[in-house]
Amino acid sequence: MSATPAVYNRNNPYMASIKENRLLNKAGSEKDTRHIVVDTAGHVPYHVGDSLGVIPRNVPAVVADLIGKLKLDPETPVPAANNTTVTLKEALSSQYILNRASKKFVKGIVDKIPAGEKKEEIAALIANEPALDEYVFSRDYVDVLNDCAGVELNVTELLGLVNKVAPRLYSIASSSVVYPNEVHLTVAVVKYESHGRPKMGIASGYLGYHSEAILTPVYTQPTRHFHLPALDKNIIMVGPGTGIAPFRAFLQERKATGATGKNWLYFGDQRRATDYLYEEELEGAVKEGSLHQLDLAFSRDQAEKIYVQTRMMEKSAEMWKWIQEGAYFYVCGDAKRMARDVHQALIEIAKKEGGLSQEAAENYINVTFTKEEKRYLKDVY
Numbered sequence: 001m002s003a004t005p006a007v008y009n010r011n012n013p014y015m016a017s018i019k020e021n022r023l024l025n026k027a028g029s030e031k032d033t034r035h036i037v038v039d040t041a042g043h044v045p046y047h048v049g050d051s052l053g054v055i056p057r058n059v060p061a062v063v064a065d066l067i068g069k070l071k072l073d074p075e076t077p078v079p080a081a082n083n084t085t086v087t088l089k090e091a092l093s094s095q096y097i098l099n100r101a102s103k104k105f106v107k108g109i110v111d112k113i114p115a116g117e118k119k120e121e122i123a124a125l126i127a128n129e130p131a132l133d134e135y136v137f138s139r140d141y142v143d144v145l146n147d148c149a150g151v152e153l154n155v156t157e158l159l160g161l162v163n164k165v166a167p168r169l170y171s172i173a174s175s176s177v178v179y180p181n182e183v184h185l186t187v188a189v190v191k192y193e194s195h196g197r198p199k200m201g202i203a204s205g206y207l208g209y210h211s212e213a214i215l216t217p218v219y220t221q222p223t224r225h226f227h228l229p230a231l232d233k234n235i236i237m238v239g240p241g242t243g244i245a246p247f248r249a250f251l252q253e254r255k256a257t258g259a260t261g262k263n264w265l266y267f268g269d270q271r272r273a274t275d276y277l278y279e280e281e282l283e284g285a286v287k288e289g290s291l292h293q294l295d296l297a298f299s300r301d302q303a304e305k306i307y308v309q310t311r312m313m314e315k316s317a318e319m320w321k322w323i324q325e326g327a328y329f330y331v332c333g334d335a336k337r338m339a340r341d342v343h344q345a346l347i348e349i350a351k352k353e354g355g356l357s358q359e360a361a362e363n364y365i366n367v368t369f370t371k372e373e374k375r376y377l378k379d380v381y
C-alpha cells in the first residue's frame with residue numbers, strides 16, 4: 001500500500017536543502033541578485049505562476065550581536081514545540097525576526113531605561129504611533145539597545161518582546177515539467193546601512209548568505225490567476241529585475257509542452273554589462289527560436305533613463321496588433337513604479353494605435369482586457 005503523499009503548507013513546511021546559490025550580477029553591479037536552487041526531492045509540487053513560501057532564519061552574525069549585546073548565554077535552554085527545548089541561539093535564529101525591532105520591544109523596555117532624558121524621549125515616542133513606526137523602521141534590536149543604554153533583559157523578557165518569524169514569498173523561476181525535484185528562485189538581496197551598521201532583509205539575506213548545512217522550511221503558495229493560456233496563444237511578458245522569475249518558468253514550460261503561440265519578453269535593469277540576469281539563457285532562447293521577441297531596457301547605460309515602458313512605446317503598433325489578435329499580457333516585479341508605468345503605457349498604446357479616447361482606452365485596458373477577457377495578469381509586489 002502506498003503512503004498518501006504529504007501535503008506541505010505554511011503550517012507544515014517541507015525542510016528543503018538549498019543546492020545552488022549563484023550570483024547573477026557581475027562585478028561592479030550595485031545589486032546582489034541570486035539564482036537559488038531549492039532541492040525539494042519532488043515533495044513540493046508546483047505550477048508555473050506559483051510562489052514559494054520561505055520561512056527564513058536570521059544570519060548568524062545578527063543572532064550573535066543581539067546575544068552579545070545583552071550578555072546572555074547562547075546555550076540557555078528555552079521551551080520549544082512538543083515539550084522539548086532548544087538553545088537560545090537556535091530559537092533566536094529560527095523563530096523570530098531580528099532584523100527590525102518590534103514596537104512592543106520599545107514599549108516593553110521603557111521602564112528599564114535609567115531615569116533621564118532618554119527615558120522621557122522614548123516615553124514620548126510611545127505616545128506617538130507614527131513616530132514610533134518611524135523609529136523602528138530603520139532599527140534592529142541592537143540599534144534600540146545602543147540608543148537606550150543601560151537596559152538589561154533576561155531570556156524570558158527578551159523572547160516576550162521580539163516578533164515571531166513570518167514567511168516571505170518568491171515567484172518560482174522554474175517549470176516543474178522540466179525540474180520536478182527542484183524549485184528555482186531569483187532573489188534580490190535587500191542590503192542597506194542604518195545607524196552605522198550594515199543590515200539585510202531577513203529572507204533575502206538568509207537566501208543569499210545561508211549556510212548550506214541548514215535545511216530551509218518551504219511550501220508552495222499557489223497562484224489564483226497567474227496562469228499560462230492555451231498552447232496556441234501568444235504571450236507578452238514584462239519582467240524587469242526579479243520580475244523575470246516567473247517568465248523564465250513560463251519559457252521553460254512553453255518549450256517543454258510544445259506551445260505553438262509566440263513569446264515576447266521585456267526585461268530591464270540598471271546596466272547591461274552587470275545586470276543582464278540570465279543573459280545566456282535568454283539569448284540562447286532567442287537563437288533557438290523559443291523566445292520570439294526580446295526587448296531590453298537598461299536604465300543607466302545612457303544619459304536619459306530607459307525603462308521597459310519606454311521600449312513598449314517604441315513598438316506600440318506591433319504590441320497593439322498582438323493584443324488585438326488575442327495575446328495575453330503579463331507583468332511581474334515592482335508594484336509601486338514599474339507596474340503602474342507599464343499600465344499607463346498600455347493605455348497610451350490603446351489611444352495611439354487603437355484611436356481610442358482617454359476614457360475608452362482606460363475602459364478597454366481596465367475592464368475589457370483585465371476583467372472580461374482576463375488577458376492582463378499581474379504578479380507584482
Ligand SMILES: Cc1cc2nc3c(=O)[nH]c(=O)nc-3n(C[C@H](O)[C@H](O)[C@H](O)COP(=O)(O)OP(=O)(O)OC[C@H]3O[C@@H](n4cnc5c(N)ncnc54)[C@H](O)[C@@H]3O)c2cc1C
Nearest residue numbers: 138168169170171186187188192194201202203204242381
Ligand atoms: C507574490 C510575491 C512574489 C515575490 N517574488 C519575489 C521574487 O521573485 N524575488 C524577490 O527578490 N522578491 C520577491 N518578492 C518580495 C519578497 O517576498 C520579500 O518581500 C523581499 O525579499 C524582502 O524580504 P526580506 O525578508 O529580505 O526583507 P525584510 O526583512 O522583510 O524587510 C527589509 C525591508 O526593510 C526595509 N528597510 C528598513 N529600513 C531600511 C533602511 N534604513 N533603508 C532601506 N530599507 C530599509 C527595506 O525596504 C526592505 O524592504 C515577492 C513578494 C511577493 C508578495
